Amino acid sequence: MKITQLSGRHIDVTPALRAYIEQKLERLDRFGEVTSARVTLTVKEGREAARRNRIEVQLNVPGGVLRAEEAHADMYAAIDRASDVLERQLRKFKTRTLKQRHTALPETAAAQELGLAEDVYPPEIVRQKRFEMRPMTPEDAALQMEDLGHDFYVFSNMNTGNCGVVYRRKDGHYGLIEPK
Structure with a gap:
């Protein structure tokens, strides 16, 4: 290597x-x-x-x-x-x-x-969810994520107009993922 x-x-x-x-x-x-x-x-x-x-x-x-x-x-x-x-x-x-x-x-x-274990299976999609993405700020998305008790939240960023993802980091802070 x-x-x-x-x-x-x-x-x-x-x-x-x-x-x-x-x-x-x-x-x-x-x-x-x-x-x-x-x-x-x-x-x-x-x-x-x-x-x-x-x-x-x-x-x-x-x-x-x-x-x-x-x-x-x-x-x-x-x-x-x-x-x-x-x-x-x-x-x-x-x-x-x-x-x-x-x-x-x-x-x-x-x-x-x-020599593989028989309980190893490829991942499959077991649930699908659809929801309406309302425009909001990343801070509002983080609050919404906390209210729902989730580790991440997908939203429409009202500042940029793009789709974004807010997530909880290991250090307790939040991260934001947005497309270029």
Whole structure:
């Protein structure tokens, strides 16, 4: 695997950190799907006494992108956790692609031949919902999302006229997704 970018925000990427990241990401080469990787290390100082070390890893795979973001008081622990998340995602990705390739075989024979668990099924749409999008500001959409108890809310932005999505971030703040 080729790490195309390894950068640090508020941290110097030491040779030891670089070697540890490369060692952890080399484990993912056994899946044979990863073409390149981008890694960003961040150290944030907050109100807490402990520093928050964060790693963001983006793996490019044929037909998609896998991403992991982990934070921990220890940078090496954050790297370990991100590596474990990416390993699970790659295993799931490879299972899905192998299953799609072997759809001509009977289900049980394909699962036995590939050594896959029988309870792994491709995702399917189980519910569809339609609603009227009223024009509102992103702040109003965030309030509406909180009132409904949802993690995201789709709305028509009255400032831009575009469709937008407000979502709750892991840090407790809100994010806004809008098309260009």
